[in-house]
Structure formats: structure tokens, C-alpha cells
Amino acid sequence: MRKFNTKGIIFLGILTAISIVLRFAIIYLTGSLRISFINIPIILASLWFGPIAGMAVGFASDFIGASITVGWNPLLAITPVLFGLLPSLLKLVFLKKVNFWKILIIILITNIIGTMIWSTYALSVMFGTEYFALLAIRIPLYIGIATLESICIYYISVSGLDKLIFYRQKWWQK
Numbered sequence: 144m145r146k147f148n149t150k151g152i153i154f155l156g157i158l159t160a161i162s163i164v165l166r167f168a169i170i171y172l173t174g175s176l177r178i179s180f181i182n183i184p185i186i187l188a189s190l191w192f193g194p195i196a197g198m199a200v201g202f203a204s205d206f207i208g209a210s211i212t213v214g215w216n217p218l219l220a221i222t223p224v225l226f227g228l229l230p231s232l233l234k235l236v237f238l239k240k241v242n243f244w245k246i247l248i249i250i251l252i253t254n255i256i257g258t259m260i261w262s263t264y265a266l267s268v269m270f271g272t273e274y275f276a277l278l279a280i281r282i283p284l285y286i287g288i289a290t291l292e293s294i295c296i297y298y299i300s301v302s303g304l305d306k307l308i309f310y311r312q313k314w315w316q317k
Contacts (some may be wrong), residue, residue, distance in 0.1 A: 162204035190315030
């Protein structure tokens with residue numbers, strides 16, 4: 144297991160804070176449909192720092208952000224943890240070199256497992272609605288959101304920001 148130094152922990156805290164701030168820019172369409180980009184910092188933490196850091200950022204941002212806004216729900220808390228875990232694991236398979244289509248595949252798979260399958264299940268349990276009816280409504284919206292998240296993550300990756308952050312190899316570790 145990696146040990147993070149103070150700089151690394153602070154940077155993960157910044158990504159957590161960005162995710163929490165993005166929670167206040169959510170557009171609720173219905174109780175089970177929303178447009179948000181709170182997963183972008185979680186995905187970046189996963190891609191840049193690994194699955195443990197990504198899951199920590201996902202859990203912390205969900206726990207703090209949901210506690211401030213709508214109330215924390217442990218059933219829904221699994222989704223941001225999945226968003227912290229899956230991109231790092233999928234990166235090993237798909238992302239040898241930064242490419243928009245490969246990033247899109249990673250983000251789509253993450254959204255399918257995290258948002259479309261798990262969150263839809265959690266919301267169907269919470270609201271007592273039919274799973275497949277809710278899933279049919281959520282699929283087109285979250286494919287669009289996954290595409291927009293992929294565009295943002297791709298341009299952050301090719302902008303050189305990750306190279307600026309990682310100007311020294313693994314500066315965040317002891």
C-alpha cells in the first residue's frame with residue numbers, strides 16, 4: 144500500500160473539496176434524475192493516484208457533500224466509491240496512452256456500473272419504483288453526462304496539467 148506524504152494528502156483534499164463544491168451546481172430534473180459533474184475530481188484522483196486514493200476521495204466527498212445538502216445515504220455512497228475504484232483499474236487495461244476514445248470507454252464503463260446499474264438499483268429501493276423503468280429513463284441522460292465528463296477529463300489530460308502536477312515522479316508518496 145502506498146503511503147502518502149503531506150502534499151499528496153492535501154492534493155486529495157483539494158480534489159475532494161472541488162467535488163463538494165460541484166455538488167452545489169447540480170441540476171435536479173426529478174428525484175432520481177440529475178445533471179452533475181461531481182464525479183470528475185473523483186475520477187481524476189483515481190486515474191492520477193490509484194484506486195485507494197480515488198475511493199477515499201469518492202467516499203469523503205459524498206459523505207461531506209451529501210451531509211451538507213440532502214443527507215447521506217449509505218446505499219448511494221457506494222456509487223462515488225465505485226467512481227474512485229473503477230477508472231484506476233480500467234486504466235490498466237485501456238489507457239496506455241491518453242486517447243479520447245479510451246477515456247470515453249473508461250468513463251462509460253464506470254458510469255454504467257456505478258450510476259446506471261448501482262445507483263438506479265439504490266434509487267429503485269429508496270423510492271419503491273420499478274428498476275427497469277427507472278433504468279430506461281436514466282440511460283440516455285447518463286450516457287450524455289459520461290460523454291461530457293470524458294471530454295473534460297481528456298482536455299485536462301492533454302492540457303499538461305497532469306504533467307505539471309507530476310513534474311517529479313510520485314511526489315505525493317513517502
